[in-house]
Amino acid sequence: MSDALADPIPPLAVDDLEDGWSDEADVIVVGLGAAGLATSIEAAERGADVIALDRSGGGGTSANAGGIxxxxxxxxxxxxxxxxxxxxxxxxxxxxxxxxxxxxxxxxxxxxxxxxxxxxxxxxxxxxxxxxxxxxxxxxxxxxxxxxxxxxxxxxxxxxxxxxxxxxxxxxxxAAGWFLVERLRDALERTSARVLTDHRAERLVVDGDQVVGVTVRVDGELHALRARRGVVLASGGWAYNEALLAEHTPLLLEIGWRLGTDADDGWALRVTQGLGAAIEGMDAMEVAVPITPPRTVVRGVIVNRHGERFINEDTYFGHLGQTILTEQDGVAWLLFDEPRYVVNRMGMRAENVCETWSELAEEIGLPPARLAETMAAYNEAAAHGEDRQFAKASEWVVPLTEAPFGAIDLRVATILYAGFPLGGTVTDDHARVVRQDGTTVPGLYAAGRAAGSLALERYCSGISLGEGTFFGRRAATAMLPQ
Incomplete structure (x- = not known):
């Protein structure tokens, strides 16, 4: 049985509007995070009449982001x-x-x-x-x-x-997300765009297969806004739609911090699905465990529940978190010897300290013999400046041989992992929404987490804000060529 909160939201036919149009513009932008702000600025500067609306005051997840x-x-x-x-x-x-x-x-x-x-x-x-x-x-x-x-x-x-x-x-x-949003808000204020806050979008309005507007609820009343050139969805992703998460990325329900706001409820995904839009990457996710900075932390060794290494410790912490969650049953430990021990920027500390690797293994529940083998092999190669198993950069490779030895708990159940889903509606290189048959939906565009990410399998910090602002502008240029 489907969950209603995950179901597609069908469009409303223009002939079914009971009270006609309440207002109209060339371009309607739904959502005023970084993607929506960039879209609105570009469209207004190209001479369009723009309505930019947001269910709250704007900013969204972008304002709370790191800003990269x-x-x-x-x-x-x-x-x-x-x-x-x-x-x-x-x-x-x-x-x-x-x-x-x-x-x-x-x-x-x-x-x-x-x-x-x-x-x-x-x-x-x-x-x-x-x-x-x-x-x-x-x-x-x-x-x-x-x-x-x-x-x-x-x-x-x-x-x-x-x-x-x-x-x-x-x-x-x-964190610079707020700074990015404030600068773009200032730029938007210098345009003629009309900003409507506390306007909650409900359904797209279509005339045949053409998207021609959107209905919004304001102070309990429903209004219809007509878009002469197009509607751009920039209203966030689905990190806080638990029905969609359970269906596509259930492991995200296990982490402590899903990046987003309550506006990331999957509305944009569901309304595009109501028009037969294609989706991609729905099982892809970013999951970060911020072990650095400082980078010197990666001189330690990360092992799984079997006491075995599974990754190079100097990798991007998004790859590390994703791997621990999806491939290691959410269990990992970061191990140090005494000279290499360091407390990172997040304040993560060793709660278990012992005189031998075997004693440490017993204390944290790892197979003692296997951990001893793992550390012996790592230390032998490290004595030559090498990581023969996972090719950690030589500058971070050093034998861990000086007791006492400590373990920092990286288990998903005990520390704060941060993540969000990456998949979503397929768009083309001008942010036009693409149907399952490969055609585009006339008059409909999506940017930011309202669309599927460029990241299909893994993530790089900065892709969300980069592609959101970039493709928001591309939507405006597609509607308003000069």
């Missing part, structure tokens, strides 16, 4: 930091890291347009300091504007691709 945008190809920020890059290198890396074909039109457009998009953001108040910060994954505590954010400098990617930093961080300390 994955951009590259040779941006001014990269060049200023002494980092060289090309669109083809960016595309080759992302194809490998995200699990999307290198010739995918959306990926091609994103990489080819990344420099222009960077410059557009800068022109609209989103500054980036051209300084590289060498602690990967998380936003800097200062205003440094460039980081590794997808395991670019770690195995397996550094074996196939030249490591290039592409995580662009807006110039404000720590």
């Amino acid at each position: 945008l994955y951009l590259g190809g040779g941006t001014a920020t990269q060049l200023g930091a002494g980092v060289s890059d090309t669109p083809s290198e960016m595309r080759a890396f992302l194809a490998d890291a995200l699990g999307r074909p290198a010739d995918d039109p959306r990926l091609t457009a994103y990489c080819a347009g990344s420099i222009d998009h960077h410059d557009w953001l800068v022109r609209h108040g989103v500054a980036f300091e051209p300084v590289f910060w060498d602690e990967p994954g998380m936003e800097p505590p200062g205003t440094e504007g460039l980081i590794y954010s997808g395991g670019e400098d770690a195995n397996p990617y550094r074996q196939q691709h030249r490591p290039v930093a592409r995580g662009h961080v807006p110039a404000t300390p720590n």
Whole structure:
């Protein structure tokens, strides 16, 4: 039996509108996170009459995010930091890291347009300091504007691709999502777009197969807004629709922190499904366990419930969390010897400390003999500066032989993993919603987590805000060519 909260939401035929149209515009944007803001700005600056609406006050998940945008190809920020890059290198890396074909039109457009998009953001108040910060994954505590954010400098990617930093961080300390949203809000206020908050979208309105508007509920009353050029869905994902999670990514129900707000209820996915839209990547998810910074943490060794290593510790922490959750039954431990022990930025500490690896194994419930074998093999190779099993970078490889030995608990049941689903509605390279038969739905576009991510299998920090703002603008350019 289907759950009503996961069912498609059918459109409303224009002939069935009881009270006609309450208002109209060239473009209607549903949702005012980063994707919706960028869409609205671009459309208004192209001369369109724009209605931008949000069920609350706007900002959404974007305002609570770290603020990283994955951009590259040779941006001014990269060049200023002494980092060289090309669109083809960016595309080759992302194809490998995200699990999307290198010739995918959306990926091609994103990489080819990344420099222009960077410059557009800068022109609209989103500054980036051209300084590289060498602690990967998380936003800097200062205003440094460039980081590794997808395991670019770690195995397996550094074996196939030249490591290039592409995580662009807006110039404000720590989490920068609010800064990005505020700068885009300021830019939107300088346009003629009409912003309607506390307007909750309910159904799309169609004339034949053409989307021509949307119904919204305001103070308990239902109104219909007509879109002369198109409707852009930028209203978030489905991280807080437990029925959809149970159907597609049930493991996300086990983690402590799903990234999103209550607006990430799957509404956009469900209304596109009501029009026969195709979906992709519905089992894909980002799951992060933030063991770094500092990067020196990765001199430790991570083992599973069998006392065996299963990954290179210097990988992107999103790959680590995803692997622990999906392949290791949610169980992992980070092990140190005394000289290499460090408390990370999240305050994760060793609660178990013993004089031998065997004693430690018994204390945390691992097979003592197997853990001893694992550590003996690792230490023998590490004495030669090598990780023969998973090719951790040599700078992080050191024997762990000086007692006492400690274990940091990385089990999903005991620490805060952060995640969200990546799959969703298929869109083309101009953010048009694609049906199951490959045709597009006239008048309907989707961007941000309202659409399926470029990340089909794995994630890089910054893809969500990068692709959301980029394809929001692409939707505007498709509706309003100049």
